[in-house]
Amino acid sequence: MIFRQWLEPDSSTYTYLISCSETGVTALIDPVLDTVDRDIAALQGMGLTLDYTVDTHIHADHLSGARCLRERTGSKVVYPALDELPCADIGAREGHPLHIGNIRLYPLFTPGHTDHHHAYLIDDGTHKMVFTGDALLIDGCGRTDFQSGDAATLFVSIHEKLFTLPGDTLVYPAHDYSGRFVTTIAQEKTRNPRLKQGTTLQEFVALMNGLDLPYPRKIDFAVPGNLHCGECPENVPEEYAGACGRGVQG
Numbered sequence: 001m002i003f004r005q006w007l008e009p010d011s012s013t014y015t016y017l018i019s020c021s022e023t024g025v026t027a028l029i030d031p032v033l034d035t036v037d038r039d040i041a042a043l044q045g046m047g048l049t050l051d052y053t054v055d056t057h058i059h060a061d062h063l064s065g066a067r068c069l070r071e072r073t074g075s076k077v078v079y080p081a082l083d084e085l086p087c088a089d090i091g092a093r094e095g096h097p098l099h100i101g102n103i104r105l106y107p108l109f110t111p112g113h114t115d116h117h118h119a120y121l122i123d124d125g126t127h128k129m130v131f132t133g134d135a136l137l138i139d140g141c142g143r144t145d146f147q148s149g150d151a152a153t154l155f156v157s158i159h160e161k162l163f164t165l166p167g168d169t170l171v172y173p174a175h176d177y178s179g180r181f182v183t184t185i186a187q188e189k190t191r192n193p194r195l196k197q198g199t200t201l202q203e204f205v206a207l208m209n210g211l212d213l214p215y216p217r218k219i220d221f222a223v224p225g226n227l228h229c230g231e232c233p234e235n236v237p238e239e240y241a242g243a244c245g246r247g248v249q250g
Contacts, residue, residue: 001103001124002046005172005181006039008032011062011218012177015039016131018122019048020101027052027078027100029120029131030174031065033230034243039065040072050075052100054092055226056133056174057117058083060147060219063243064230077229080107082116087229092118108161110135112154113142119162121169128169130185136162137173138183139192144208146216147223151208155201163189 002019015035019026026048031039043050050073053066057080066077067087078098081091092098098105098120106121113134120131134142136158144151162171167186189197194207216222221236232244 001122002026002048004042006035006042008035008062010034012175013059013062014172014174014176015065016172017042018100018103018105019046020103023101024048025051025099025101025103027054027098027105028065028069028075029054030056030059030133031069033063033065033068033232036065036068036072036243039069043073049073052076052078052090052098054078054098054105054120055080056119056131056135057114058147058223058226059134059174060216060222060226061175062218063222063225063232063236067228067230070229079229080109080116080118082109085227085229087231092120094118110154110157110161112144112151112157113147113149115148115150115153117142117157121165128166129172130162130165130169131172131174132162133174136171136188136192136195138171138176138178138180138188141192141194143211143213145211145213146219151205152201154208155195155204158195163195 004017006015015031016029031053076089078090079085079088081093092107094107094109108119110117110119122129165185169185171183221233224233225231
């Protein structure tokens with residue numbers, strides 16, 4: 001397997017490249033519109049063509065690169081099936097692995113940050129890696145105060161779907177704001193300040209409901225745009241509109 005982790009610095013978003021070494025089939029998890037040019041150049045540099053983009057959920061902090069990448073590379077767009085997006089080519093469902101060549105990508109239904117959020121697990125028999133989106137972060141978790149978020153639901157998702165994975169499972173989140181790259185299930189169960197062992201559901205809900213976080217600066221255009229797989233809506237502020245010319249939007 002070929003694997004890369006790339007950062008989009010404005011939203012602190014990680015995009016992950018997964019490619020099957022035997023077949024060359026390639027996917028990007030959580031691509032960002034702002035970095036489409038970078039991603040295509042990197043793929044070309046490795047002699048790869050893009051087959052799939054896979055989003056963990058409808059993001060509120062950036063526009064997805066899925067639509068633009070499909071227009072420019074012919075890749076298929078994968079979103080959680082529960083979102084029922086007409087723009088998606090494939091709907092991801094728990095219990096139905098996605099085949100990236102010989103790699104199996106297992107969707108895990110992990111609502112709470114959003115109501116249809118999915119993580120994605122790779123288990124090749126020798127090591128495990130899980131792409132947790134915004135459900136589980138390094139020493140944190142996704143916020144639950146907008147976009148159908150629910151703290152109690154997120155607590156259950158993390159404990160029943162992610163914390164039941166083996167402790168040495170590598171955790172690759174959709175974001176990190178402190179320059180960190182990877183963690184493990186064991187580490188998050190032990191030291192995550194919001195979720196460490198002994199934290200009760202009631203304590204977690206009270207903590208999450210009391211965070212008083214600022215209003216997401218891109219949500220007003222990111223969510224409507226991502227309901228169309230990364231289309232640039234008319235209300236994109238000029239300061240963020242530069243990426244909108246990178247594909248045939250609309």
